[in-house]
Amino acid sequence: MFPRNAVAQKPDSTRMGIGYVIGDDTVIHRDIKEVWVYPRREFKSPRFERQYTRLIRRVKKVYPYAKKASELLSIYEPEYERLQTDRQKRKLINKVEDQLMAQYKEEFKKMTISDGKVLIKLIDRQTGRTGYDIIKEFKGGFTAAFWQGIARLFRNNLKDEFDPYGEDLLIEEIVTLVELGYL
Numbered sequence: 001m002f003p004r005n006a007v008a009q010k011p012d013s014t015r016m017g018i019g020y021v022i023g024d025d026t027v028i029h030r031d032i033k034e035v036w037v038y039p040r041r042e043f044k045s046p047r048f049e050r051q052y053t054r055l056i057r058r059v060k061k062v063y064p065y066a067k068k069a070s071e072l073l074s075i076y077e078p079e080y081e082r083l084q085t086d087r088q089k090r091k092l093i094n095k096v097e098d099q100l101m102a103q104y105k106e107e108f109k110k111m112t113i114s115d116g117k118v119l120i121k122l123i124d125r126q127t128g129r130t131g132y133d134i135i136k137e138f139k140g141g142f143t144a145a146f147w148q149g150i151a152r153l154f155r156n157n158l159k160d161e162f163d164p165y166g167e168d169l170l171i172e173e174i175v176t177l178v179e180l181g182y183l
Helices: 046-082 086-109 113-127 131-139 141-153 169-180
Strands: 018-022 025-029
Touching: 046 086, 046 113, 046 169, 113 131, 113 169, 131 141
Parallel strands: none
Antiparallel strands: 018 025
């Protein structure tokens, strides 16, 4: 009734996997893509929904800058470490700072204080170091303290660390959804 040359039961060599024999059973082991599951947002109040929507806009606005900061840090840090004299290091930092100001000055002028708070958190998330630590490493302790003072005047803190399991849980969720393309 069925043709002898049916191929439905032929082994597929392209889908080889690791199997474990446990007793008389073979258990196949496959690595699968990680899936993030978030609860559907049921907002307690319209006010919280507006705050969440604003946070989404803020994260989408400043996240590219945090990614760029991480990229630039990974590019220039090895170069900075290779330089021998403090003069050469200052020259490099000033050159990079001038390029960044020429490129992003107008965009940073348009940012709000809240955008700055989210940016500080995201820079720590992306680089693993606070803004204060980065400035201190490249420009020195006095300059870092100066900019920390300026940030404090605007109700910000360059020493803020990113806490993905605590107060920054919503930011982490939004960043993950942005990276996955859902937002």
